Amino acid sequence: MTDLLYSEIEEELRASVRALLSDRCPPESTLARCETGEPYDRGLWQTLARDLGAASLAVPEEAGGAGASVREAAVVLEELGRAAAPTPYLGSAVLATTALLALEGTDGDGGDGGEASKLLASLAAGERTAALAVPLSAMPGTGAFPLAVRADSAGTLTGTVTSVADAAAADLLIVPAEGRDGPGLYAVETTAAALAVVPRTSLDLTRPVADVTLTGTAARRLAGAEQAPAALERALLTGAGLLASEQLGIAEWCLTATVAYLKDRRQFGRQLGSFQALKHRLADLWLEVVGARAAARYAADTLATGDPDAPVAVAVAASHCGELAVRAAEECVQLHGGIGMTWEHPAHLYLKRAKADQIALGTPDRHRAALAALVDLPAPVG
Amino acid sequence: MPPANTPVTDPDELRRRTQALLAEHDPAVTEPLDFLRARYDAGLAWVHFPHGHGGLDAPRALQAVVDAELAAAGAPDNDPGRNGIGLGMAAPTILRYGTEEQKERFLRPLWTGEEVWCQLFSEPGAGSDLAALATRAVRDGDSWVVDGQKVWTSSAHNARWAILIARTDPDVPKHRGITYFVCDMTDPGVEVRPLRQITGEAEFNEVFLTGVRVPDAHRLGGVGEGWKVAQTTLNNERVAIGGRRMPRESGMIGKAAATWRERPELRTHGLHQRLLSGWVGAEVARLTGERLRQQLTAGHPGPEGAGTKLAFARLAQELSGLEVELLGEEGLSYDDWTLRRPETVDFTGREAGYRYLRAKGNSIEGGTSEVLRNIIAERVLGLPAEPRTDKDLPWKELAR
Ligand SMILES: Cc1cc2nc3c(=O)[nH]c(=O)nc-3n(C[C@H](O)[C@H](O)[C@H](O)COP(=O)(O)OP(=O)(O)OC[C@H]3O[C@@H](n4cnc5c(N)ncnc54)[C@H](O)[C@@H]3O)c2cc1C
Numbered sequence: 001m002t003d004l005l006y007s008e009i010e011e012e013l014r015a016s017v018r019a020l021l022s023d024r025c026p027p028e029s030t031l032a033r034c035e036t037g038e039p040y041d042r043g044l045w046q047t048l049a050r051d052l053g054a055a056s057l058a059v060p061e062e063a064g065g066a067g068a069s070v071r072e073a074a075v076v077l078e079e080l081g082r083a084a085a086p087t088p089y090l091g092s093a094v095l096a097t098t099a100l101l102a103l104e105g106t107d108g109d110g111g112d113g114g115e116a117s118k119l120l121a122s123l124a125a126g127e128r129t130a131a132l133a134v135p136l137s138a139m140p141g142t143g144a145f146p147l148a149v150r151a152d153s154a155g156t157l158t159g160t161v162t163s164v165a166d167a168a169a170a171d172l173l174i175v176p177a178e179g180r181d182g183p184g185l186y187a188v189e190t191t192a193a194a195l196a197v198v199p200r201t202s203l204d205l206t207r208p209v210a211d212v213t214l215t216g217t218a219a220r221r222l223a224g225a226e227q228a229p230a231a232l233e234r235a236l237l238t239g240a241g242l243l244a245s246e247q248l249g250i251a252e253w254c255l256t257a258t259v260a261y262l263k264d265r266r267q268f269g270r271q272l273g274s275f276q277a278l279k280h281r282l283a284d285l286w287l288e289v290v291g292a293r294a295a296a297r298y299a300a301d302t303l304a305t306g307d308p309d310a311p312v313a314v315a316v317a318a319s320h321c322g323e324l325a326v327r328a329a330e331e332c333v334q335l336h337g338g339i340g341m342t343w344e345h346p347a348h349l350y351l352k353r354a355k356a357d358q359i360a361l362g363t364p365d366r367h368r369a370a371l372a373a374l375v376d377l378p379a380p381v382g
Numbered sequence: 383m384p385p386a387n388t389p390v391t392d393p394d395e396l397r398r399r400t401q402a403l404l405a406e407h408d409p410a411v412t413e414p415l416d417f418l419r420a421r422y423d424a425g426l427a428w429v430h431f432p433h434g435h436g437g438l439d440a441p442r443a444l445q446a447v448v449d450a451e452l453a454a455a456g457a458p459d460n461d462p463g464r465n466g467i468g469l470g471m472a473a474p475t476i477l478r479y480g481t482e483e484q485k486e487r488f489l490r491p492l493w494t495g496e497e498v499w500c501q502l503f504s505e506p507g508a509g510s511d512l513a514a515l516a517t518r519a520v521r522d523g524d525s526w527v528v529d530g531q532k533v534w535t536s537s538a539h540n541a542r543w544a545i546l547i548a549r550t551d552p553d554v555p556k557h558r559g560i561t562y563f564v565c566d567m568t569d570p571g572v573e574v575r576p577l578r579q580i581t582g583e584a585e586f587n588e589v590f591l592t593g594v595r596v597p598d599a600h601r602l603g604g605v606g607e608g609w610k611v612a613q614t615t616l617n618n619e620r621v622a623i624g625g626r627r628m629p630r631e632s633g634m635i636g637k638a639a640a641t642w643r644e645r646p647e648l649r650t651h652g653l654h655q656r657l658l659s660g661w662v663g664a665e666v667a668r669l670t671g672e673r674l675r676q677q678l679t680a681g682h683p684g685p686e687g688a689g690t691k692l693a694f695a696r697l698a699q700e701l702s703g704l705e706v707e708l709l710g711e712e713g714l715s716y717d718d719w720t721l722r723r724p725e726t727v728d729f730t731g732r733e734a735g736y737r738y739l740r741a742k743g744n745s746i747e748g749g750t751s752e753v754l755r756n757i758i759a760e761r762v763l764g765l766p767a768e769p770r771t772d773k774d775l776p777w778k779e780l781a782r
Contacts, residue, residue, distance in 0.1 A: 004673040005680060259763050274766040279759030286758055287689040294669035316665045368658040377642055377657060380649035 002307065004297040009068075010075045016052060017076055020044070021083040027346035030086055034205035034349075040169045045087045048076075050126030055093040063104050064121030070094075070238060074245035074300035081249025081325075084349040086206040088129050090239065090246070091166025096130035096174045097123050098238040099185060102231035103223045111184065111223035119172065119187060119222075131170035132235055133188075133212050135163040139362030140236035141311060141370045145229050149214060151179035155221060156194075157186060157214040165360070167210040168199045175212075175219065176232050182225030185232065192217050204356035206349055237314055240361035241299035244317035247325035248292045250354050254328035255285055257347070258335050265337075278335060285328055292321045315371040319364035325354035389439035390429070393447045396440065400426055400451040414458035418494040421457075427493045431477060435489050443679040446627070460495045463726035467537060468492045468499030472545050472564075474618045479562070479603040479611050488543065488564065500541035502532040502565060502589060503612070507782060510753050512547075513556045513609055514772075514780065517591060519548035519563065526550075526563065526601075528571075528594040536747075538574045538587040539723055541567045545615060546596070547608045552778040559777055560608035564600040571595070581739045582719035585727055616749065627675060628668050633730055634701040635664035637737065641705055648708050657708075660701045667693045685762040692754045695744035698729060702738040709734055 006014070024044045033039060049055035057072040059065020066072075073094060080089055100123065103116040122128040134146060149159030157177050167173065173188040190197060194217045202208040223231060259282060262273035272278060299317035302310040329351040333340040340347045358364065372379055390396060407420045421427055422436045426448050431437025452459075462469055469492070476488055491497040508515040517530025528548055538544070544565040551559035565572070571594035576584035603611040631639055642649065642657055670693070674686050706713040716735040729740055745751040759765045772780055 005676050271766045274768050279765050280755040283755035283758040290686045290689055291666040291670045294673040295666050298669050316662050319662050320666050372658055379654050
């Protein structure tokens, strides 16, 4: 039976991540940081990844990790969402790590499995930070391998990948590329020559995206046609499933902050939170947050246990939580009135993160379309 | 053998007792009622109830162990749909507030289905504001004389007993002057008249109470404490309506999905979007219920249950409405408007048109969705109550 609760260990992990974030990542400092050239807090990321071991949770002990699972990583993401924290956790500890994990210890296939293992261990230890070079909007389950980058016979890569999450904070890129003998996964150092990582002006100030341009860039092949597509799919599926936990965290913050504000703020001689029109909206939001917690836990648990229901669980969680986080953030802005519209108030950090997360790794609508095939509810013909 | 009356917490022990029951009362050759009584006496009726009252003081979650063994053996069940109010609301209230004699008298025939129960709470002037009720109960020696009118009383036409709340003191504020009774539906002063519903049938009734005598021994809880007792009933009502374990695609989504699969010619793009959203909503609600059960089993009940009925009602209405629309021309017909007096209620029974109409009641019965939102906002989120003028005035001075 799937376990939809949080274990004691998960609650302890949550408490230490939450303590770290409330200490080191209050909204004021995120706001101050997001307009500098250094939107990520590298010190915070080091503490999270290295000292708390958050980057190693889903990596088995034999591979240099903590031997926990993506369930624990999901708890970290809940807290990162709740704090709208600017760290490359999704890109490095989830997307890149999952892709490497799928290759771990598998030599042959024209790739270097030993190299993948080494990189994995360095990511797990928090020594290095990686990004998966796909647009953040890429979604699992399409069956199509990206064609944006070509690998030539010399093993160098050429092409442009737009809107890559966490690329600007990475020292390593895991790049899907199409070669003469089919798809492959390659490792590229961000210090390499003939590589440009150009940050975009991103909607989400706390998880900026960047365009990656490779022009005959040196790369090491990690996997060939047999393993690369499955590893990429695994990474995208895991990413979409765990992102639901981040969306849950965003929604929880927005609900809590809004409830607190409406208890405090008085108009018409009474607390605004006593007006039924507002109470009912918040009750409905609460109900959806409760549902999101169950859906996100189910997705994380099926991914952790290799349950064949994982694709359905991910599609359900992604479509429910993706919409919920945006709604929660929109309600948060609206119910704060004028102050909610200011740059100074953190509500916009959550709104922007939520809106970008809604597009990330498949929109709710695309996940419902995927579900249609998974659960045999076909679209009309024509 | 553990000493009598210690809680049974071991699933294997429950399995063993269930097998012993089956060995002694082979369902294949035992009268269903005899089997159900024997099951009750073996403590396997509702295992979380106390020893001697159909249970073994076991964790509630272990009921599933017993039910699975009994189902596998083809044992009869107590047809819970026929006595939902008895099982879901009267029983937990009697358990909590009843005397030993009351538990002894009422619980066994309630559970076996020999005696059906109904709920005499709502009145023409007291619905969401139930505490405003006007039915009077006046003390007369060892009994009470009850006069008034109740309404929307489901199953009153089948019921042997009713849970009843009535005003025993009009001189104090409304929540304080109410007392809770068990009312004999065969009393000559009880008159039940069918009320026809939008489905055509008459599941519920209006009930006129004229000089009905209720012995004081049938009072549940103290005089004037009926509001508190009624909270137990109402909280259980909301659990009963939304809280069962469900496989994927059970309930209304299963009906709509089946029609979608069987009838490709009816499909449209807009309905496809709504169906998929409904499917996600139903699956999220199912997982929420499952998570709630896991919390209860782990001994950490959360406030999440407060939303179960709200979510259930919304989904049932959306999906049943979608199915009628999907059916197109067939949706123009209805199976049968004959005034029937159903013995059981099945929200997913009959045809799409019936399901659509019956689902309208889901957001009214057992506390309306608006009232449930108030409860969530105030009790779960801690938002302040709206200013009220009716709380501290004596009931008889309230504007009506
Ligand atoms: C199918 C069915 C079966 C039933 N079975 C039984 C039964 O067996 N026994 C029994 O005792 N009762 C039964 N009921 C009655 C049910 O509990 C009441 O109908 C319900 O509590 C609402 O009361 P009301 O009908 O007086 O509506 P009202 O209270 O008059 O409400 C009218 C509308 O106003 C809204 N409203 C009321 N108060 C507020 C508020 N404070 N804030 C916002 N909105 C508000 C309501 O949500 C509703 O939409 C049944 C009802 C149905 C539909």
